[in-house]
Amino acid sequence: MRFYLLPAFCVVVSLFTIAQTDPNASLPPGYSIENIDKTIDPCVDFYQYACGNWMKKAVIPPDRSQWVSFAEVQERNQATMRTILEKASVNDPHHDGIDQKIGDFYSSCMDDKAADAGGIDPLKPELTRVDAVKDKAALIDAIARVHLIGPNPLFNFYSAPDLHNADQVIAYIDQGGLSLPDRNYYIKDDPKMVEMRQHLVEYVTQVFTLAGHSPQQSADAAQTVMRIETALAKASMDRTLRRDPKNRDHKMTREEAAALGPNFYLSRYFKDVGAPSFTSLNVVNPDFFKQVNAVLDTESLDALKTYVSWHLLRAASPWLSKPFVDANFKMQQALTGQAQIQDRWKRCVDLTDNSLGEALGQRYVEETFGPEGKQRMLKMVDALEKSLDQDIRGLPWMSDDTKKQAKIKLDAIRNKIGYPDAWRDYSKLKVERGDLIGNLTRANEFESSRQIAKIDKPLDRKEWGMTPPTVNAYYSGSYNEIVFPAGILQPPFFDKTVDDAVNMGGIGVVIGHELTHGFDDQGRKFDPQGNLRDWWTEQDGKEFEKRVSCVADEYSSFIAVDDLHLNGRLTLGENTADNGGARIALNALRAMIAQDPNSKAAQTIDGYTPEQRFFLGFGRVWCQKQRPELSRMLANVDPHSPGRFRVDGVVQNMPEFQKTWSCKTGQPMVSANACRVW
Numbered sequence: 001m002r003f004y005l006l007p008a009f010c011v012v013v014s015l016f017t018i019a020q021t022d023p024n025a026s027l028p029p030g031y032s033i034e035n036i037d038k039t040i041d042p043c044v045d046f047y048q049y050a051c052g053n054w055m056k057k058a059v060i061p062p063d064r065s066q067w068v069s070f071a072e073v074q075e076r077n078q079a080t081m082r083t084i085l086e087k088a089s090v091n092d093p094h095h096d097g098i099d100q101k102i103g104d105f106y107s108s109c110m111d112d113k114a115a116d117a118g119g120i121d122p123l124k125p126e127l128t129r130v131d132a133v134k135d136k137a138a139l140i141d142a143i144a145r146v147h148l149i150g151p152n153p154l155f156n157f158y159s160a161p162d163l164h165n166a167d168q169v170i171a172y173i174d175q176g177g178l179s180l181p182d183r184n185y186y187i188k189d190d191p192k193m194v195e196m197r198q199h200l201v202e203y204v205t206q207v208f209t210l211a212g213h214s215p216q217q218s219a220d221a222a223q224t225v226m227r228i229e230t231a232l233a234k235a236s237m238d239r240t241l242r243r244d245p246k247n248r249d250h251k252m253t254r255e256e257a258a259a260l261g262p263n264f265y266l267s268r269y270f271k272d273v274g275a276p277s278f279t280s281l282n283v284v285n286p287d288f289f290k291q292v293n294a295v296l297d298t299e300s301l302d303a304l305k306t307y308v309s310w311h312l313l314r315a316a317s318p319w320l321s322k323p324f325v326d327a328n329f330k331m332q333q334a335l336t337g338q339a340q341i342q343d344r345w346k347r348c349v350d351l352t353d354n355s356l357g358e359a360l361g362q363r364y365v366e367e368t369f370g371p372e373g374k375q376r377m378l379k380m381v382d383a384l385e386k387s388l389d390q391d392i393r394g395l396p397w398m399s400d401d402t403k404k405q406a407k408i409k410l411d412a413i414r415n416k417i418g419y420p421d422a423w424r425d426y427s428k429l430k431v432e433r434g435d436l437i438g439n440l441t442r443a444n445e446f447e448s449s450r451q452i453a454k455i456d457k458p459l460d461r462k463e464w465g466m467t468p469p470t471v472n473a474y475y476s477g478s479y480n481e482i483v484f485p486a487g488i489l490q491p492p493f494f495d496k497t498v499d500d501a502v503n504m505g506g507i508g509v510v511i512g513h514e515l516t517h518g519f520d521d522q523g524r525k526f527d528p529q530g531n532l533r534d535w536w537t538e539q540d541g542k543e544f545e546k547r548v549s550c551v552a553d554e555y556s557s558f559i560a561v562d563d564l565h566l567n568g569r570l571t572l573g574e575n576t577a578d579n580g581g582a583r584i585a586l587n588a589l590r591a592m593i594a595q596d597p598n599s600k601a602a603q604t605i606d607g608y609t610p611e612q613r614f615f616l617g618f619g620r621v622w623c624q625k626q627r628p629e630l631s632r633m634l635a636n637v638d639p640h641s642p643g644r645f646r647v648d649g650v651v652q653n654m655p656e657f658q659k660t661w662s663c664k665t666g667q668p669m670v671s672a673n674a675c676r677v678w
C-alpha cells in the first residue's frame with residue numbers, strides 16, 4: 001500500500017571511496033517547464049511531453065539502477081544524514097544517548113579496514129552455533145536465534161494486528177526463506193529466470209568458498225540451497241493471490257498450528273524467540289507451513305544446517321570483507337543492472353536509517369522539517385479528504401447505503417505527517433564503536449524482540465511503519481491511516497517556492513493516492529476500525545469489481561520491458577489509487593481556486609493554465625529512467641506500475657485531462673474504454 005516500492009537492494013560495501021560528480025547536476029531539482037518536450041503532442045503521449053527533455057538529459061548514475069524523483073530526493077536525504085552522522089561519529093565521551101548510538105553505529109560501519117581484516121571472523125560465533133546442532137529438535141533453536149538476529153530461513157514469524165480485531169496484535173507465521181525476489185524466479189522456465197537461478201548457484205558457491213569450504217562442499221551447498229528454496233517457492237502463494245486478505249486469513253489455535261507442522265517444535269520455537277504466552281495465531285499460508293514441515297522431514301540435518309548457514313552468510317555478506325561484498329554485489333547487479341557499488345558512506349547511511357531510524361530521524365527532522373511544513377500538509381490533506389467525500393457522494397453507481405458507510409470510513413482515516421509524536425527508545429540497545437556485525441546483530445535482535453513483545457497486546461496506533469527520512473508514503477488498512485514521512489515533503493513532490501497547482505499534481509496526488517487506498521480492491525474490505533468486514537451492499541460490490549476489472553485489463557496491456565506485460569491484477573490496488581488520487585487532487589485544486597481566485601495557483605504561468613500545471617507537476621514526479629534488469633524484476637514483484645504508465649495510464653482515463661489539453665477522440669490519451677472506479 002505504499003506509494004512506491006523501494007527495491008530491497010542488499011546494500012553492499014566497497015574498499016574505495018570514489019568521489020562521484022553528479023551526472024544530473026544540470027537537471028532542475030523540481031518542477032520546471034525545461035523538462036517539457038514541446039515537439040511532442042501531449043494528447044499523443046503525455047508522459048513523453050511532460051518528461052521528454054528531462055529524459056534526454058537524465059543519466060542513471062552508475063551506482064543506481066534507476067533515476068526518478070524518489071532517487072533524486074533520496075540522494076539529497078542521504079547527504080543530509082551523512083552530515084548528521086559524521087558530526088555524531090566524532091569520538092566524544094560527552095555525546096548524548098542519540099548521538100552515541102547513531103555516531104558509533106555509523107563509525108563502525110564506515111570502518112572498511114576492520115571489515116577487510118576480519119574476513120569471516122565476525123560471523124563465526126553464529127555459524128558455529130548452527131554447526132554445533134546435533135538433531136532436528138535443536139535445529140529449531142538455531143533457527144529461532146537466526147530469526148531474531150535478522151535473516152529469515154524457512155519462514156517468517158512476526159506480530160501484526162488481528163485481521164478481525166485490529167485493536168489487538170497477534171502472532172503470524174508466514175511464508176519466506178527465499179534468496180531470490182519472488183517464487184517466479186524458481187519455477188518459471190523463461191531464459192531470464194533460468195539465468196538468475198544460475199547466478200544464485202554461483203553466488204552461494206562463491207560465498208561458501210570464501211567462508212572456508214572446499215570447492216566441492218561449496219558446489220554441493222549451492223545445490224542444497226536451490227533444492228530447499230525451490231520446494232519453498234512452490235508452496236509460496238503468489239503475490240497476486242496474497243493481495244486478497246481472505247487468502248491470508250487463517251487464524252488457529254497454537255495446538256492446531258502445531259498439528260499442521262509437528263516437525264516445527266513450535267512451542268520450543270516460541271519459547272526460543274521469547275514470545276509472550278498466547279493462544280492463537282494466524283498461519284497465513286497453511287499449505288506453505290505444511291511444505292516446510294515436509295522439508296524438515298525429508299531433508300537431512302546437514303542439508304538444513306547448510307541452508308540456515310547460507311541465510312546467515314547472505315545477510316552478513318554486504319558487511320564482511322571485500323570478497324564477500326563483491327560476491328553479494330554481483331548478485332544484485334544481475335537482478336537490477338546497477339553498474340557500480342554505492343559509496344560506502346551511502347550504504348552506511350542507509351544501514352543506520354534501517355537499524356536506528358527513529359534515533360537518526362530525530363536529528364533529521366530537527367535539520368529539515370519545520371512546523372510550517374506540517375501546517376501546509378494538514379491543509380492539503382483536509383482539502384483532499386473533502387474532495388474524496390464529494391467524489392463518493394457523486395458516484396452514479398453506488399447506493400446511498402454504501403455511500404454512508406464509505407463516509408464513515410473516510411471520516412475515521414487518521415493522518416500522520418513528518419515524524420512520530422513519540423520516539424522509539426533505543427536506550428537498552430548496546431552500540432559499540434568498532435563492532436559492525438555485533439551492532440547490526442544487536443540492532444536486529446532489539447527490533448525483532450520489540451515486534452514479538454507486542455503479541456497479545458493492544459495495538460499501539462501511534463507507531464510508524466516508515467522512518468522520517470524515507471521518501472515514500474503509505475496507507476494502512478488495519479490502522480486506517482495515511483502516513484507521510486518528512487523525507488517525501490520536498491521538491492518535486494512539495495515545493496514551497498512553486499504554486500499550489502503544481503504541488504497538487506505532486507504531493508496532492510500522493511495524498512489522494514493514499515486516501516484512495518482505503519477504498520481500493522484491498523482497502524475496501526476493511527472497515528473504519530481496520531477490521532476485515534464487508535460493509536458493501538452486494539450490488540455495489542459487484543459494480544466495484546466490474547470497474548476495477550476495467551483497470552486491470554487496461555494495465556495488463558502495457559509492456560514493462562521487451563515483451564513482458566505488466567500484471568494488471570498485481571498492480572490493481574496501486575493503479576486504482578493512482579487514478580482516484582489524480583482525480584480527487586484535481587478537484588481539490590479546483591475547489592482551492594474557486595475559493596481564492598486571486599491566488600498564484602489560479603493564474604496562467606509560463607503559458608500554462610493551473611490545470612495544465614497540475615498535470616505537468618504530476619508528470620514530473622514520474623519522470624524516470626530505469627535499467628532493463630530492474631524493469632524486469634519490478635514487473636515480477638512490484639505492485640506499482642512503471643512511471644510512464646502511472647502517468648499515461650491515468651490521464652487517458654480522465655475527461656478532465658482531455659479537456660485541459662484539448663485532446664480529440666481517437667488520440668492515444670483519449671481512451672475509447674476509459675476506466676473509472678473513484
Ligand SMILES: [Zn+2]
Nearest residue numbers: 001002003574
Ligand atoms: Zn500505493
